[in-house]
Amino acid sequence: MRRSSILMLGALSGTLLLSSGCSLQPWVKPYERDRLADPIMAWDRDAISSGYMDHIRESREGSRGATGGAGGGCGCN
Amino acid sequence: MIAALLLIRSTIADVLPDNRADVFYSKYSGGGMDITGYSATARAKLTENFAVEANYFIDKVSGASIDVLSQASVIKDERKQKSGTLEYLHDKTTYTASYISSVERDYISETASFSLSQSMFGDLTTLTLGFSDTHNTVGENNGTADVPKVAWVGHALSRTYSGGLSQILTKNLIADVNLQVITDAGYLANPYRSIRFLDGGNAKGYSLASQVYPDTHTSTAVQVQAKYYLPYRAAVTGLYRYFTDTWGVIGNTYEVDYTHPIGNTWIFEGRLRYYRQGAASFYSDLFPFADSQNFTARDQNLAALDNTTIGAKVTYAFLPDGWRIFKRGTVTADVSRIRFNYLNFRDIKDFSLPQYTPGTEPLYSFSATVYQLFLSMYF
Numbered sequence: 215m216r217r218s219s220i221l222m223l224g225a226l227s228g229t230l231l232l233s234s235g236c237s238l239q240p241w242v243k244p245y246e247r248d249r250l251a252d253p254i255m256a257w258d259r260d261a262i263s264s265g266y267m268d269h270i271r272e273s274r275e276g277s278r279g280a281t282g283g284a285g286g287g288c289g290c291n
Numbered sequence: 292m293i294a295a296l297l298l299i300r301s302t303i304a305d306v307l308p309d310n311r312a313d314v315f316y317s318k319y320s321g322g323g324m325d326i327t328g329y330s331a332t333a334r335a336k337l338t339e340n341f342a343v344e345a346n347y348f349i350d351k352v353s354g355a356s357i358d359v360l361s362q363a364s365v366i367k368d369e370r371k372q373k374s375g376t377l378e379y380l381h382d383k384t385t386y387t388a389s390y391i392s393s394v395e396r397d398y399i400s401e402t403a404s405f406s407l408s409q410s411m412f413g414d415l416t417t418l419t420l421g422f423s424d425t426h427n428t429v430g431e432n433n434g435t436a437d438v439p440k441v442a443w444v445g446h447a448l449s450r451t452y453s454g455g456l457s458q459i460l461t462k463n464l465i466a467d468v469n470l471q472v473i474t475d476a477g478y479l480a481n482p483y484r485s486i487r488f489l490d491g492g493n494a495k496g497y498s499l500a501s502q503v504y505p506d507t508h509t510s511t512a513v514q515v516q517a518k519y520y521l522p523y524r525a526a527v528t529g530l531y532r533y534f535t536d537t538w539g540v541i542g543n544t545y546e547v548d549y550t551h552p553i554g555n556t557w558i559f560e561g562r563l564r565y566y567r568q569g570a571a572s573f574y575s576d577l578f579p580f581a582d583s584q585n586f587t588a589r590d591q592n593l594a595a596l597d598n599t600t601i602g603a604k605v606t607y608a609f610l611p612d613g614w615r616i617f618k619r620g621t622v623t624a625d626v627s628r629i630r631f632n633y634l635n636f637r638d639i640k641d642f643s644l645p646q647y648t649p650g651t652e653p654l655y656s657f658s659a660t661v662y663q664l665f666l667s668m669y670f
Contacts, residue, residue, distance in 0.1 A: 254520075
């Protein structure tokens with residue numbers, strides 16, 4: 215009973231989110247995005263470099279993930 | 292034009308990124324290890340909707356970290372990683388499939404990944420979902436650095452489930468949240484690292500034994516970051532990541548970056564990162580006796596630790612008017628200094644009896660420097 219209520223609530227929330235999302239108007243217009251288009255605003259300008267740093271960290275820390283991929287290998291040595 | 296394409300990479304997903312070729316050099320030095328890396332990458336759009344990317348990376352390792360040095364000879368090894376990626380764009384959705392193969396003398400890893408990225412709500416929001424499957428084969432070199440004798444000790448399987456949401460909040464502010472759950476099963480220990488336990492019969496006061504890890508592991512990481520365009524032309528980024536796993540490790544990462552361009556030629560970047568974690572529930576620097584519990588570890592990665600990174604990066608753009616097939620090029624230098632402090636992992640390589648009884652050795656710490664230099668050509 216409790217599980218089905220949670221599922222129904224989830225489905226209802228999802229439906230509301232999608233229906234409201236479809237009617238959303240972009241509040242930052244395309245012609246207002248010149249600053250966001252500047253290269254300094256890119257999340258990751260150099261994926262190879264950030265992947266390499268992630269690999270170094272994952273070889274020395276217990277944490278991993280949610281950074282965008284760190285390649286393979288064990289860093290056992 | 293270039294700026295517009297970079298926007299697409301960062302915030303929306305309805306045009307594939309520009310063609311690009313990179314050569315990359317890196318050097319890591321610290322904690323008794325020197326690792327030199329070389330890499331080459333090329334990506335090309337075959338049509339407006341279809342792109343391919345290939346990367347080759349080679350790491351050459353010499354030396355060994357402290358917990359390996361405490362019991363083994365100096366190590367020389369090489370890691371060769373190859374990857375290939377296909378990207379297909381359909382309307383507002385980008386589908387990406389990739390394969391990564393990483394081979395060391397004593398470790399083979401293969402990963403297949405798939406992700407899709409959907410731009411929505413007037414391109415203010417980008418949703419990304421991903422899945423990857425990894426198969427690792429783990430070995431142990433019982434020979435020497437020059438004459439290896441590798442015994443394969445086990446396999447491990449990993450599955451990664453990822454979700455991400457990137458959101459334009461204002462004309463100066465973007466935010467991003469990523470969730471990643473990883474499950475592992477199989478041989479998960481590092482065969483080169485050992486536990487130690489008190490042993491009055493040994494002249495050192497302790498003896499070494501193999502680690503015993505659980506054969507399953509599930510971790511969850513959530514990262515939130517925001518990037519703000521300052522009132523003058525510069526950007527500041529704040530990042531936080533929370534990590535937890537079924538082995539009892541809890542990690543917190545904090546990072547602040549500052550990016551400052553000068554004209555269209557130079558981009559300077561500075562960053563400060565702090566990371567702290569608690570130890571795994573079955574970790575101990577010194578166990579009271581052999582087989583004192585079901586699972587045992589003394590791997591420094593599972594100890595309580597913190598580290599602080601300070602880094603600087605400079606990018607110089609050249610050929611603004613292009614040359615032959617190239618539209619422009621950049622050269623980038625990056626240096627990071629990392630200080631590692633272990634809170635319950637002791638230095639048994641440099642300190643021992645009679646001055647230090649087991650468990651009273653100074654805690655281990657070291658500093659590492661990471662250099663990166665790379666050339667990127669856009670065409």
